[in-house]
Amino acid sequence: MENNEKSNSGNDSEQPWQSYHTVYTNAKAGMEGVDKEKVQRIVYEMSKGSKYFENEEKKEAYMKQKIESIRAQQAKLTDSDISHYQKIADRKIVELEATRDLSRTWLHVDMDAFYAAVETLASPSLKGKPMAVGGMSMISTANYEARKFGVRAAMPGFIARKLCPELIFVPVDFKKYTYYSGLTRKVFQEYDPNFMAASLDEAYLDITNFCSEKGMTAEEVAEELRESVNKETGLTCSAGVGPNRLLAKVCSDINKPNGQFVLPNERMAVMTFISSLPIRKIGGIGKVTENILKDVFGIATCEEMLQKSSLICALFSRSSADFFLSVGLGLGGTDTPQVTKRKSMSNERTFSSTKDEALLHQKLVDLAENLSADMKKEGLCGKTLTLKLKTSCFEVRTRAVTLPNYICSSKDILKHATKLLKAELPVSLRLMGLRMSHFSEGIAIDPKQKTLSNFIVTEEGSERGPEDQELLESNINGDTHGRRESIDLVDAYQMQDLDHIDYRHDHNDAEAVGSSDLQIDDLKDNVDNHDMIEESSLGLEARVIRFNDYEPGSSLNVREPVVWLNDYQCSVCGIELPPSFVEERQEHFDFHLAERLQEEESSNNASILKPRQRVIQNDQMNQSRQRKKQKASPSQGKHIPIDMFFAKTNQNF
DNA sequence: GGGTCGCGCTTCC
DNA sequence: TTCCAGGAAGCGCGACCC
Structure with a gap:
């Protein structure tokens, strides 16, 4: 994807499309004979005035601001600064050169x-x-016949059709x-x-x-x-x-x-090859980086990276500078890296813009279900859930929460996603996405595997539907919020602190459960948590209490009722929840209720349960963080200045 | 002060 | 007529915790 448009080119009032920075006129294979001016004009005409266009202009302005910021930093550099950074750059180049490996092909x-x-x-x-794979909103790729018309991947279908009316869509x-x-x-x-x-x-x-x-x-x-x-x-x-x-x-x-x-494996050949190679040909250098390097430093070819090495070291972060200098030397990966594990999994959908909260919630339900199903297919449980939003104006926001426990069920995902979304409402959206990351190392859920929960069910002699199975999976991961019915309270309690338990004991008490030791052992392999297993095998079925069993007005409720101080703060633990968080408040109430049930249980049968304070603290921490973050969120017009992105840190060099 | 987290931005296909 | 994707990864920073 080469970006060959010129910055600050032409007279914008006469030919405004010339300054519209689109990637669709880039020199891609098969597009050599394309009338770029015509393509650019059509793309401009079709985009002009749209929300998308307005957002592109915003991004453009943002990039210019960033360029100006780096320029300003550059202007502050004194001669002695530059000679200092030149020394650093020279040393770095020698170091990088020493890593050159020409032994692999x-x-x-x-x-x-x-x-x-x-x-x-x-x-x-x-x-x-001429044919394109995709639809009216977006095409994935185009054949060479279509490329002759300027049609290409990542172009909206309706623009592609304008460029090539006979284009066939598949x-x-x-x-x-x-x-x-x-x-x-x-x-x-x-x-x-x-x-x-x-x-x-x-x-x-x-x-x-x-x-x-x-x-x-x-x-x-x-x-x-x-x-x-x-x-x-x-x-x-x-x-x-x-x-x-x-x-x-x-x-x-x-x-x-x-x-x-x-390209022969010879240094000379590499350096000659690199000398005239446009920087945009390099993977990792996209539109923004290219513009910065060109506009601020006048770097257009890889060779020029070395000529401006002192400025690169002075004004970019260490890793960026290392990358740019190694590009200048024609260096790249020569080893065979280990197969990397998946780091995240996501699901996102574009839809007609809407601010209808019920509709948005339904979209979230679908996303949560899809994500959960995908995660289960790969046996993954994650800790960090990120909600991605694209507003009707194409502004992209992400909001994340890191949970104390690993989750994979659609109910759990939805519950936390809903909280994240609620904090953004009211908002008009055209896209929502959910991403899960920070996957557990060994707590993968095998859908076919018997779990402790299965064991408990078996002991109870009752069957559960698939929905309950989901709940049970979240039990294993220790998350109990959001479940009002059909949940074994004690079970839920004991699982809740899974994350904060020292897992490193090594004994086999779990085998005492006899015929079910297989499930227990399976779980042990998965969560390596003997404390939980010990507790779970202390005659669980005798201590099962359901929320359904709770009757309003019982002594449990009266002893120390949950009151929202100033209509905001929980009288019991101090956690803060705004009045609009109705469901969350209900859950929180349930939480304290369960706490008391447990207290009663412990005093009755003297069983030792895990301290739960840490969970509350985490909850509080997350809540307070959330509020603090939101104050400075872009939703209120405050963005991290884009120039920060490339700004050099103090620890560099 | 180091480590972690949240999040925006960039890039790739 | 249709009106700008979706999935994944990495970086860098400020804020915050310990």
Whole structure:
């Protein structure tokens, strides 16, 4: 995705589209002969005046502000500052140069217009006709015939149709692409068993061993691999070969489609290659970074990164500076990194703008269910839930909460998501998303696995429906809020503090439960929590009390009633909840009620239960944090200044 | 002062 | 006619906790 528009170009009043910074005129493979001016004008005309356009202008202004801020910082640098940073930069360059590894040969393979090509394979009548995969709102990719009109990936369909009225739209079908992706991966595996799949249609292969074992040159291997892929799938691909992944990726784009480019593993060749390479060709340098580097420092090619090394070290954070300098040296990853674990999972949907709270809540329900189902498929439980919102004006907000416990059920997700959303209301939205992160290491829930909860149910001799199963799963993760019925209170209690229990004991009392020791052991493996198991095996069924059993007006209620001081603060624990948080207040009330039930229980049977103060503190902490954060939230017009993003920290160098 | 968290921003496909 | 995606990851900062 190259961004080749010029900043501050032309007379805006005569040709306003020229200053509309769109990516749709970028030089992408297959778009060489495109009338860029025409494309830019049409995109501008169709976007002008829309909310999207207004937001783009805001972002543009934001970027300019950021550029000005960095300029101002640059202006403050004295000669001695610059010579100081030059020394640092020179040292850094020497260090980076010492890491150069020319012993490996990397190949980057990129399928040509993958989705479109797969669709053409499925419907040969599409061959030779301009076609795009996607819909009116957005297209995922376009074939080369469509690209000639300026149609490209990430362009809204209605603009694409304007550019190319005869454009054929084909809906996205990930099943198909996954199948063909699987075929290509079979081929890749023959060349590098540890190849790295970058996406469905891209992969990195370390072909060093293959080359030496087969006595083939990298060029021959690339040719053979492309042929094999074509034979296996009927699709074409392009390949790039270089001494590292960064360069291989750049190379694969040079002779697209159905071509290849090999960069020799020699320092001179690399430096020559890099010398005129536009910075935007580098993965990780997007529109914003490119503009900053160009406008502030006049850096357009990778080589110029080295020429301006002192300024880079002076004005960017350490990791950014390291990255920019290594780009200037043509360095990139040469090792085969460990397979990284998934760090987050999300689900988001765009819809017609609405501020109807019932409708928004329903959307949230759907998202929570989808996310929960996806998480369960992979056996994941997460701690941090992030709500993403896009307002009708295209302003994006995220709000997150980190819970004391791991959750995966849709009910738990929805409960916390609802709290996050409530704090933003009223608001008119066009998109909502939920993301879960901070996954547990060993507390994965296997949907087929028997759990302690199953055990309890078995002991009770009652069956539970799937909905209850969800509740039970959240039990295991210790989250009890939001459940009014059908919950074993003591069970819930004992699970609640799971997170704060020292898990490192090592004994096997749990086996005493006899025929159910399998489930207990399974759980033990999952949560490594013997304290809980011990308690849970102290004759749970004898201590089961349900909320349903609670009658208003009982002694439990009267002894120390929960009162909201100043209509805000809980009289028992001090937690603060605004009056509008009706459900939360009810839950909180239930919480204290349960606490008292437990007290009574403990005094009756002298069983030892876990102290729960920590949970309350966490609750309070989260609440207070939430309030503090919200005060400075962008929803009230306060953003983190964009120039902070690249600002250098004090600890640098 | 170091570690963690929340969140905005950027990038990629 | 239709009117700008969705999923994932990483970085950097301020705020806050210990």
